[in-house]
Structure formats: C-alpha cells, structure tokens
Amino acid sequence: MSNTGDERELWRIGRFSCVMVSCCAGAELQIRESPERVSGDVPETKDGADQVRPSARGRIIQAASRLGLTASAAREQADAAASQSDRIILRELYPTKSDLYERAGDLRSSYQGRP
Numbered sequence: 001m002s003n004t005g006d007e008r009e010l011w012r013i014g015r016f017s018c019v020m021v022s023c024c025a026g027a028e029l030q031i032r033e034s035p036e037r038v039s040g041d042v043p044e045t046k047d048g049a050d051q052v053r054p055s056a057r058g059r060i061i062q063a064a065s066r067l068g069l070t071a072s073a074a075r076e077q078a079d080a081a082a083s084q085s086d087r088i089i090l091r092e093l094y095p096t097k098s099d100l101y102e103r104a105g106d107l108r109s110s111y112q113g114r115p
Contacts (some may be wrong), residue, residue, distance in 0.1 A: 010104045013111045017086070018104050020097070027100045031090035031107060 006022040013045040015035070021028040090107075 009031050011108050016111050018107060020100055025094040026093060027097050029092045029103055030088050032086040033089050034086050
C-alpha cells in the first residue's frame with residue numbers, strides 16, 4: 001500500500017464500513033454508510049494489514065485499471081460510483097497509520113451494537 005490515495009476497508013458491520021485512505025502526509029479514516037446492506041456482502045472484516053480487503057472504491061479502481069483506464073480515470077469512475085452508493089459520515093486525518101488503526105478499533109467497538 002505505497003501509492004498515494006490507496007484505500008483499504010478495515011472493517012464492515014452491517015451497512016457501516018471503516019475505510020483507510022493513505023495519502024502522502026499520513027492517512028484519512030472514513031466511516032461510510034451504505035444505503036442498505038446488499039445480499040452477498042462479505043461478513044465484517046478485521047483490523048490488520050494481512051486481513052484487509054480493498055473497499056468497493058478500491059475494487060472499482062482495480063477493475064478499471066485492468067480494463068486499460070488510466071489511474072486518474074479509474075479513480076474518477078470509482079468516485080462517481082461511490083458517491084451514488086456510500087455516504088461518508090465521519091472523516092478524520094491521522095499523521096500515522098498506527099494512530100488510525102487504534103481509532104478504527106475504538107470505532108468498531110461503538111458500531112458493533114448498531115442495527
């Protein structure tokens with residue numbers, strides 16, 4: 001995960017997901033809410049680099065890249081798709097990923113009891 005603007009979904013609980021967006025000066029934590037949970041969703045994921053799966057935006061970027069779109073065009077497509085489906089309800093910036101992972105764990109605990 002060395003590229004600027006990389007996204008990783010850290011966990012998903014119901015319609016809420018926690019996403020880390022890497023940037024050159026640190027990382028951004030986002031809590032996103034999907035309009036509704038889609039059947040076939042993967043169960044909630046765990047924190048940790050070896051157990052992280054790309055977010056929906058990341059998967060769109062990967063697929064668009066495989067189709068030959070430039071990185072910027074792939075990101076534009078992903079942003080357009082995400083803006084129609086997920087709503088960012090929390091956005092926080094962190095100077096280090098370790099700080100972000102700690103906060104993500106705290107947020108996960110608070111979201112586990114939500115419907």
